[in-house]
Amino acid sequence: MTLDPKVRETSGIPQKVLRSLKPEFARNEVDALARTAAAKRVTGSIYRGAYEAENVYPTAGSEAARAGRDPIPFLIPAELFEKVTEKIVRxxxxxxxxxxxEPPLRIQFFPDGPHMPHSEFLQVIRTYGKTLERQxxxxxxxVITPEDGISGLFEIVFWGGQIKTYASVGANEARRG
Structure with a gap:
């Protein structure tokens, strides 16, 4: 994952993260220990080797990596994107x-969004859907279908589009090959 500091929605995030990791800004000794432990986790997730843009998670900075903007990549388990998306959809x-x-309904996660064959659902969202924001x-x-009131399509946009995830809610059918 990479973030572009020039995007309004992410400006200031690196500074806030760094401040939150500094024990000298802690409120007490327990907070200082927590900040030190968090700093070790964060610095341990910075990838320091060469990487290919194809290895960057879709919709999470891969375009910046392909453009050669020299981002600092962080290792984030791919499952985390799916879990966060599912929690938001629920x-x-x-x-x-x-x-x-609940069954027979399920959430289907799409990591790659508009660049893949299932992207037609974005057109449905744009035409019939609505937007909720927490800026x-x-x-x-x-968009949630009026027929059953629970099937739906979702696009979740983080930090001005630097990270996007997609999901649908529908009947738990076997995937067709």
Missing amino acids: GIMYVEARRFI PGIQINH
């Missing part, structure tokens, strides 16, 4: 429809 579904996503960091574009 929350939005409950807030919007007052319903839980400056998150925007959720989604």
Whole structure:
């Protein structure tokens, strides 16, 4: 993952992260120990070797890496993107429809968004959907079908589009090959 400091939604994030890791800004001794441990985790996730843009998670800085902007890559488990997306989708579904996503419904996660064959769902979101925002960091574009009130399509945009995830909610059918 890489973040562009020139994007308004991410400006200041690196400075805030660095400050949050400094024990001298701690409120007490327990906070200082927590900050020190967090600093070790963060610095341990910075990748210091050569990498290919193809190895950067789709929609998480791969365009910046391909453009040669010399970003600092962080190692983030790919499953984290799916878990965060699922949590947001479940929350939005409950807030919007007052319903839980339970079998036979399931959330299907798409890591690659508009550049892949299933991208036609973005057109449906743009045409019929609505947008929820929690600025400056998150925007959720989604549409829920009126027929059942729970099937839907979701685009989750973090930090002005630097990271995007996509999901659908629908019947738990076997995937077609």
